[in-house]
Structures are given as structure tokens and as C-alpha cells.
Amino acid sequence: xxxxxxxxxxxxxxxxxxxxxxxxxxxxxxxxxxxxxxxxxxxxxxxxxxxxxxxxxxxxxxxxxxxxxxxxxxxxxxxxxxxxxxxxxxxxxxxxxxxxxxxxxxxxxxxxxxxxxxxxxxxxxxxxxxxxxxxxxxxxxxxxxxxxxxxxxxxxxxxxxxxxxxxxxxxxxxxxxxxxxxxxxxxxxxxxxxxxxxxxxxxxxxxxxxxxxxxxxxxxxxxxxxxxxxxxxxxxxxxxxxxxxxxxxxxxxxxxxxxxxxxxxxxxxxxxxxxxxxxxxxx
Numbered sequence: 163x164x165x166x167x168x169x170x171x172x173x174x175x176x177x178x179x180x181x182x183x184x185x186x187x188x189x190x191x192x193x194x195x196x197x198x199x200x201x202x203x204x205x206x207x208x209x210x211x212x213x214x215x216x217x218x219x220x221x222x223x224x225x226x227x228x229x230x231x232x233x234x235x236x237x238x239x240x241x242x243x244x245x246x247x248x249x250x251x252x253x254x255x256x257x258x259x260x261x262x263x264x265x266x267x268x269x270x271x272x273x274x275x276x277x278x279x280x281x282x283x284x285x286x287x288x289x290x291x292x293x294x295x296x297x298x299x300x301x302x303x304x305x306x307x308x309x310x311x312x313x314x315x316x317x318x319x320x321x322x323x324x325x326x327x328x329x330x331x332x333x334x335x336x337x338x339x340x341x342x343x344x345x346x347x348x349x350x351x352x353x354x355x356x357x358x359x360x361x362x363x364x365x366x367x368x369x370x371x372x373x374x375x376x377x378x379x380x381x382x383x384x385x386x387x388x389x390x391x392x393x394x395x396x397x398x399x400x401x402x403x404x405x406x407x408x409x410x411x412x413x414x415x416x417x418x419x420x421x422x423x424x425x426x427x428x429x430x431x432x433x434x435x436x437x438x439x440x441x442x443x444x445x
Contacts, residue, residue: 196267197253199260201227208234213268215327216241220250220262231263239349241322268328273344275354278317279361281344288384289363290432293319295351295400296391297421300326304335305422306389311339313429314436318345319354319386355403358386365404367396368424370417372409379408381432382439389425 198204205227208214217235219228221244235242250260275291282289292315297303303326310318326332327347333340348354355365366379367388381387388404390396395418401407410424419427 196269198265198267199254199258199263201231201261201263204263204265205231205234207265207267208238208240211271213271213328214238214240215266215268215329216243218242218250218253218264218266219244220247221245223262228263239322239347266327269330269333270328270340270345272320272328272347273317275317275319275346275348275358278344278346282316287316288382288436289316290314290429290436291317291319291358291363291386292425292429293348293351293355293365293386293388294325295321295388295396296324296394297389298324298326299392299421300329300331301335302392302420302422303328304332304337304340306425307332307336307343307345308339309422309426309429310343311336313426313433315343315429315432318343319348320345321351322347322349351397352399352403355386355400359405364406366428367401367404367407368410368428369395369401369407370409370412372407374406374408376408376410376428376431379406381428381435385432387425387428387432389421389428392421 198207204214204217214235217231217240219231219242232242247262250262250264253264254260278291279289292306292310294303294306297306297320303320307318309315320327328340328345336343359365361384363384363386364380365386365388366381368376368390388396388400390400395401396404408428410419410427412418418424
């Protein structure tokens with residue numbers, strides 16, 4: 163009987179260790195630069211304009227303060243996920259009371275698309291934007307930010323869903339570029355693309371079967387470059403809404419490039435064309 167109890171205790175310890183390891187993995191994968199705990203702190207952070215990636219609410223949480231938080235999050239386009247309390251407990255340091263509510267905060271504040279466009283035009287430049295459709299790898303997003311800063315891209319448009327948010331990993335990989343390249347979070351990609359078209363933007367999507375090679379396409383003027391996900395590329399609707407698509411010549415056995423590499427080539431081609439056009443206009 164004693165041996166059986168010892169085996170049972172060992173199984174419990176092993177199970178507990180597995181749970182701790184699982185929670186540690188979740189914290190490593192999800193925890194951005196900062197976590198806010200408690201409804202009041204989160205409400206005030208939203209009102210102050212902090213960049214909130216998403217909010218976690220404990221399952222079964224009710225009350226007027228919870229409704230206020232949900233309404234405020236909805237008004238600011240912040241995703242709210244309902245999860246078990248165990249996930250919240252695992253996400254905060256020991257001793258921190260989360261009151262059933264956590265918020266993942268971005269390293270920098272997000273900006274509005276309109277702010278990016280206005281800032282570019284105040285500098286007398288035609289806006290060049292990068293729209294990321296389904297980029298889920300923080301390493302790729304960080305690398306794209308770094309290149310965007312170097313190539314003079316005015317801002318990045320990042321969907322709220324099915325996309326990696328701004329995290330500590332993204333900031334680190336960007337090597338400081340996140341401090342200089344504004345990022346806007348958008349709700350619906352299709353609506354955003356239509357709105358930008360109405361403002362005179364042309365939209366160029368990258369596709370393996372693109373209509374023309376990247377160096378023959380006109381990448382000057384008010385332009386949005388669309389980079390699709392690492393595995394699937396652009397969604398069908400996004401591709402259909404592009405004014406034209408471009409491809410990168412592939413002469414080897416591999417038929418695609420990493421998203422950050424493809425994006426870097428296109429951003430620098432856009433810079434080359436814009437620099438040449440400016441030289442002619444002012445020559």
C-alpha cells in the first residue's frame with residue numbers, strides 16, 4: 163500500500179512539473195514587454211492611449227466594471243479573449259493580484275493610419291506604406307521594421323487578428339527601428355485597402371505568380387506594398403483588392419523567399435525608383 167501511495171505521489175509531482183513547464187512556455191511565447199493586471203489599471207491605460215495588444219478576461223467574470231472594460235476595448239479595436247483563471251495565474255509574477263483581468267501592452271504606442279499619411283505629406287513626400295497580411299513570426303516583423311526604417315518607409319499596417327503584435331522580441335530584432343517606424347493596427351484589411359484607394363493610393367501585392375517582375379512595376383507615388391504570410395502568402399481577398407501584383411524572379415530550386423527578405427527587396431526597389439524620380443524632378 164505504501165509503495166502504491168509513493169507511485170501516486172510521484173505521478174502527481176510529474177504532472178505538476180509538466181504543468182509548470184507548459185505555463186512557462188506560454189509566458190515565454192506570449193509575454194510582451196509589459197503586462198498590466200487589474201481592471202482599473204487597464205481602463206486607465208486604454209484611456210491614456212497605451213498600445214494594448216490584447217486583453218484576457220477570466221471565464222465567468224461579470225459586473226459593471228467588466229462591461230465598461232469590454233465596451234472600451236471594443237471602441238479602441240482591442241481584442242478581448244476569455245480564458246481560464248489558470249492561464250492568468252501563470253502569466254503574472256507570484257504575488258500579483260490580477261482580479262481576473264490582464265492586458266498585454268506593446269513596447270510602443272500604436273498610431274492611426276491617418277497620422278502616418280499626414281506625417282509623410284508634411285515632409286513633402288508621397289506616402290509609402292507596408293501592409294502585412296498574416297505575418298505571424300516576430301523575427302520576420304522585427305526584420306521588416308529594421309529594413310523599413312532604412313528604406314524610408316513611412317509606416318507599417320498590422321492587422322489585429324492573425325498577425326504577430328508588437329512584442330519585446332519584435333523590438334529586439336528591429337534593433338531600435340521600432341522607435342522610429344510608426345505602426346498602425348487595422349481591423350479589417352479589405353476595408354483599409356478600399357479606404358486607402360479612395361485616398362489615391364495604389365496597392366501592390368507580392369505574389370509568386372505576379373503580373374510583372376518587381377523591377378518593372380511602378381513603385382512611385384502614394385503606394386501600399388502588401389507582404390503575405392510566411393507560408394500562405396496573401397489571402398485571396400487581399401490579392402483581389404490589389405491594383406497589381408509583382409513577383410521576384412526565382413532561378414533556383416526553392417520557389418519562395420522568406421517574407422522579410424522579399425519585403426526588403428521590394429522596399430529598396432521602391433526607394434531606388436523614388437530617388438531616381440526625385441533626381442529627375444530636381445535635376
